[in-house]
Amino acid sequence: MAITEVISPVNTQARKELGIKPGDTVRVMQKIQEKGKTRLQAFEGLVLTVKHGTEAGASFTIRKVASGVGVEKTFPLYSPLVDKIEIIKRTKVRQAKLYYIRDKAAKVIRRAMRNAYMVGDSIESDIAEKDRVAKEAEAAEAEAEAAKEAEEATKAAEAEAMAAKEKEAAESADADSDADESGSEAEETTPEETEEEKKESA
Numbered sequence: 001m002a003i004t005e006v007i008s009p010v011n012t013q014a015r016k017e018l019g020i021k022p023g024d025t026v027r028v029m030q031k032i033q034e035k036g037k038t039r040l041q042a043f044e045g046l047v048l049t050v051k052h053g054t055e056a057g058a059s060f061t062i063r064k065v066a067s068g069v070g071v072e073k074t075f076p077l078y079s080p081l082v083d084k085i086e087i088i089k090r091t092k093v094r095q096a097k098l099y100y101i102r103d104k105a106a107k108v109i110r111r112a113m114r115n116a117y118m119v120g121d122s123i124e125s126d127i128a129e130k131d132r133v134a135k136e137a138e139a140a141e142a143e144a145e146a147a148k149e150a151e152e153a154t155k156a157a158e159a160e161a162m163a164a165k166e167k168e169a170a171e172s173a174d175a176d177s178d179a180d181e182s183g184s185e186a187e188e189t190t191p192e193e194t195e196e197e198k199k200e201s202a
Helices: 012-018 100-119 126-201
Strands: 025-034 037-051 059-066 069-076 082-089
Touching (some): 025 069, 037 069
Antiparallel strands (some): 025 037, 037 059, 059 069
């Protein structure tokens, strides 16, 4: 039997001795190149299966649930794009392929969705909340401006009413003074007329 030798720039012996098994919770640091730069992205989840053991084409599949959606990734064990593999937790399982986790997760998600529909709770999105707050602020400003305009209009009407009352009072005072002057003139002319009338009668 020929011995397969793994040719890879990574430390193959260390990865072989790591001993990844189904049921382990692992964190894989993957190299991602963007615009000529390389960054590390972590992917943490449950190991569903390990294929081909520690041979040259060995791979393992990890599953995690992100925002209620199941995400699975298959990593080659000796890939140079895999920077680091950390085993966080080990679990004793009785199967080599944990594919039943998919159905179990789907059942849990369906149950959660059914409960949500039964309760009927809803959450407003951030964008809708921002729009609503902006509309409420605009409506409040419009109401404040309308109230200010109405107050100014009432003040102007009151000022006009006061000016009209003052004008009427001034006109009535002028009329009274004219009437007093005409009455005094009449009183002054009456004795003279009476004396003239007496002379004529004599």
